[in-house]
Amino acid sequence: MIKHTLLPASEFVSRRDKFAAQMEPNSVAFISANKEVTRSNDTEYSFCQDKNFYYLTGFNEPDALLLLIKIAGAQAEYQSILFCRDKDPMQEVWHGRRVGPELAKEAYVFDQTFTLDKMDEQVTSLINGVENVYHCFTDVDLNKQVDLWIKQVASQLKMGKRSPTVKFDCSDIIHELRLIKSEAELEIMRQVNVISGNAHQRAMKYSRAGRFEYQIEAEILHEFASNGARFAAYNSIVAGGDNANILHYTDNQEELEADQLLLIDAGGEYAGYAADITRTFPINGKFTEEQKAVYELVLKSQIVAIEAIKPGMTFARLNELVGEVLTQGLFDLGILTGNIDELLKANACKKFFIHGLGHWLGLDVHDVGDYHINEKRQQLREFKPGMVMTIEPGIYIPKGCDVEPKWQGIGVRIEDNIAVTESGYENLTVNSPKTIADIEALMQS
Structure with a gap:
């Protein structure tokens, strides 16, 4: 009889702790989930989560985004924030149940969770005043989105807002942890x-x-x-x-x-x-x-x-x-x-x-x-x-x-x-x- 084991949420929290410990103070890290990929017409390939995102979250739904925000001057203190799909009874009837932000916060132990439609508003607010940005440089779509958020904050310089100026490839940290x-x-x-x-x-x-x-x-x-x-x-x-x-x-x-x-x-x-x-x-x-x-x-x-x-x-x-x-x-x-x-x-x-x-x-x-x-x-x-x-x-x-x-x-x-x-x-x-x-x-x- 094969014993089946799943990783506890504490394992993923520990990984986020280790990742955040290597971030510069006053930094934010973006790690994105995969998207569903069309196989033919209106059918999709079986979903396979982005492995870096999975490593830090254990969350297995598409389109999600993880933010880790390390406070200025702090050695280890940080916030973990997840953006994910909302509960939607009509979509769930057709395509399966969703975790939703409320259960995701509890089950996966995030500090905050938001629905995807809140992403632009929240991210531009959260990165205001942050100096450093971490993201995986090979993630082309995320790179474009991060640049857009930075430009949105930078455009409000006269209003006292300040956007990040330094970028790091977070792959270097994650890959060493995964090894x-x-x-x-x-x-x-x-x-x-x-x-x-x-x-x-x-x-x-x-x-x-x-x-x-x-x-x-x-x-x-x-x-x-x-x-x-x-x-x-x-x-x-x-x-x-x-x-x-x-x-x-x-x-x-x-x-x-x-x-x-x-x-x-x-x-x-x-x-x-x-x-x-x-x-x-x-x-x-x-x-x-x-x-x-x-x-x-x-x-x-x-x-x-x-x-x-x-x-x-x-x-x-x-x-x-x-x-x-x-x-x-x-x-x-x-x-x-x-x-x-x-x-x-x-x-x-x-x-x-x-x-x-x-x-x-x-x-x-x-x-x-x-x-x-x-x-x-x-x-x-x-x-x-x-x-x-x-x-x-x-x-x-x-x-x-x-x-x-x-x-x-x-x-x-x-x-x-x-x-x-x-x-x-x-x-x-x-x-x-x-x-x-x-x-x-x-x-x-």
Whole structure:
């Protein structure tokens, strides 16, 4: 039985406290919700909240706006203000219930709440006399609106009003906060990993020659939704045979064939948090010798990387470790040829391992947070407890490349979700088989 946990309002209040503590005195921050997006004519895509806004509010309706106002001279004192849609019985009959400002103030613990129609009047009043403005520079629509509010206040200079003059990108603060997960966040990420791991097990059991990639995808989505992860965190990759050598293959249209591998990269989203898991397995339940050799090499490199994770480690060093394992292994298999010392020095495995080793994970699949990349494109940021990342080495040998035909068409990636702890790591991906013995046993059960 999967335990379902939601974050309490106190978690979001704590995040706003931390954000406000980094604001300059006499400042205001604007963070906006997403808008609904039209899919076709008068239908919309399923709503997905702006992750920065969600991180600070937990509020999951469109069109809302959060203001944080830090009083001049105060070290921590600030006000939190939410603008949201009003209760509207007619709209709610057609489109669903709204929280409304009164309940939002109580349930989400804001100091003040207003309806959207009060926004212009209230904001121009609230920012009068404020020196600094924080907002996400990538939010083009909000940028234009903030500039308009500032101009409206500035136009009343002769009446004694004073508008903000300095702008800061609030993304810098939010992204650093989001990078370190709390224990409550980690618990949700454990749960979405269990849900997603069960989906990968279901896919393994259901896969066989003659079925189509989209049928396997349907089984995965069914498992997600049946266990509370109503949406996939990203478009699922279900890639049979040579399709696995297309890194972001999402057509998922082709028929599965015996003696091929099936690469599935799929993760659910629960309470806003993503899982990102990849498994590769034989469609008929039994690895060939060539498939087994490549798979065991990728798995060995992944284990080396995961076991090295601890505070102070970097992606740059993990990439070095994985590069050594994969280059030596590809040489031993005869897929790489030449002088082994030169191959290792050149990190020659990158011919077949063509993407990064991993990325931050959280509210976004490719989550926010600086990697501290240097001029050599090395990721030098040291890991800290609470960081969560993927570790996903792979080997891709497409048909038609310059290796022996027996290797061609093999694509293998193995991906787990790893949290950094005080003394090492925690593998959140606990229930998705990845050893050859476990995969074959599950598929033949």
